[in-house]
Amino acid sequence: MNIGMTFFTSITILITFTFLLNLIYKYVFQHTSGYVKQAALIIGFIALGWIAMRFGVRVNGSSVFDLRNVPIIFATLVFRDPRQILAIGFGIGLARFGVNGISASALTGFINISTMGIVGAILVHLYKSRPQWGYPIKAVTSVFAINVCQIAGIILYGALDRHNYLTHIMPYSLPATVLFGFFFLFIIRDFFLDQQRAIRLRETNEALRRRTDELLAAKKMLEDRAEQLLLASRYKSEFMANMSHELKTPLNSIILLSQMIGENEETGHTRDNRRYADIIQASGEQLLHMINDILDLSKVEAGKMDIVWDIVSVTDTVDLLYRQMKPLAEAKGIGMNVVVQNNVPQTLLSDGLRLGQILRNLIINAIKFTDRGHVDIIVSTEGESPEGGAEYAVFTVKDTGIGIDKSKQQLIFEAFQQADGAINRRFGGTGLGLSISLQLASLLGGGLSLHSVKGEGSTFMLRLPLTPVAAVQLSAQQSAAAREG
Known part of the structure; x- marks a missing residue:
């Protein structure tokens, strides 16, 4: 079989097989998963390589001209994962043993084809980093790179007599394989474009999803x-x-x-x-x-609540509230106690009116929801500032009243809401006191927290910073945020 006949036979079979592979891929694997489609394509390319070797020209049992490298070249233009090219290269290399059986020639052929697969994987990695390259540039690069790799492998591994190959075979086989490779790639360019359209469609679908x-x-x-x-x-x-x-x-x-x-x-x-x-x-x-x-x-x-910063006496504030609230507690027959710990500073920088308003709301609520037992007012400190002193003054109002269910503890801090929302409520009130207290505490640079157990009472803790600069800065930031909101 001469070279012309070999070309005609190989190119006809390859085109026919590629056309059938394209039809099978489109209509048989249309509704299969991406992994199944990729596996089918890899197997199809390996089969193309086996066919190309099966109808090649041989001298002394060694192939001197075939289109075994065309499937690898074409694979570099279709696949985007280098590992898939490696699989195709090794697969065609193993198919080499099926053509010539187990022999030295088949072994060198396996190594040569596997090397072309490695080069093809490198090219795919290069193409991924050069998305601006079009099909013509990629085709020219792949054709020449894979053909040069094939010639270098034949010379290096010595499958043929090097002098005879370089002088009598390579000058004819190299131009022919390059020409046939370009011809075949031109014919199957539509398949490549279909693949590109499928990739773009998949990416578009993913973006739409x-x-x-x-x-x-x-x-x-x-x-x-x-x-x-x-x-x-x-x-x-x-x-x-x-x-x-x-x-x-x-x-x-x-x-x-x-x-x-x-x-x-x-x-x-x-x-x-x-x-x-x-x-x-x-x-x-x-x-x-x-x-x-x-x-x-x-x-x-509305962000229009003004805070007037001044030196506030902790003891005087607590004593005044105690004298005001004591008659309310006595009227309900419950006790009322005040404890100011020794480490609490005498004064702090705050707004005395708003501090009294918060504590008054907390104490009134404690008395309102306590039928027996006592209400305690405890002033302590918490944390440690960078200067070495306490960081927060903590005003605790603790009662032995009805308590608040855990699921409603956050709810009571919301405006217009109470733990009981019915019109005929037992304890009355607007439901605004705790919401106002929470927001006032934030404006003073502190916070208001609650710990309560249903039926066992509630403990509200107002934390205010003792560091004047931190308190004023934090309050200013929160006021500005409230105005912007």
Whole structure:
């Protein structure tokens, strides 16, 4: 069989086999996984190499001209993983034993083809780092690199007489293999383009899938936000219903008792008049407290709550609150204790009005929700500052009241909410005190925390920084953030 006949036979079989492989790949493996498709392609390329060797020209049992390197060249243009090229190279090398059997010639052929597979893997790695290279540049590079590697292997491994190969065979076989390689690559370029389109389609589908996931996540987030808005709206509606009840009670008392005092013209009822006046005063103070809570919350949420920094006496603040709250505790028959530890500094830099407002809210709540036992006010220190002193002053209000269920401990710090949201609540209140206290504590540079066990009481801890600079800077940052929000 001469070279021309060999070329015609090899190229015909290769084109036919490639066409069939393309059809099988498109229609048989269309709905299989990517791993199955890649495995089928690798096996198909190895089969192409075996066919090329099977119909090559041989001299003394050794191949001197065939297109065994064409599948490797083409593989460098189709595959993007160097490991796949290595598999094809070693696979065609092993197929060499199936053509010539176990022999020295087959062994050198295996080594030569495996070396071409290694070179092809290096080329694929190079192409990945040069995405701007098009098909023509890659084809020229692969054809010349693989052919040079094949010639170098034949000369190096001595499969043929080197002098005879260099003078009588290589001058004809090299141009022919290069020409036939380009011819074959031109014919099967459509297959390469199909592969490129498939890769781009896969990448587009992957991008669309990621975008779909992002849209679904965004939709879920919007649904959560909408649910939160509905929940907030429900809480505010509930708050307005509660407030209409809470405000109407003292207002009715004020109106009714004012009428009774106005209608009472008998001097013998001075004692009743005084009692009515006391009730009117208490109702007015309760109403004023509710209105102040609403105004304070509005100021904090609008970022317009001003903090007046000054030197505050810890002892005087606690003693004043004790004298104010003691009658409330005695009226309910519960004890009230104050403990100021020795290591607590006499003064701290804070806003005395807001500090008193926070502690007053905490103490009033403690007394309100405690039917028996006691309420304790403890002042201590915590942490260690870089200067060596304590870092925080800790004001603890501890009671033996009803406690708060763990699932609702975070809820009570939210505006318009209480652990019990029904209109006819046992303990009353607007549900704003703790929310305002939490935000005021943040404006003072500190924090407010809660530990409670249902049925065993609650412990609220207000932590304020003792370092003046840190307190002022942190408060300024939080105020600026509130205004921007």
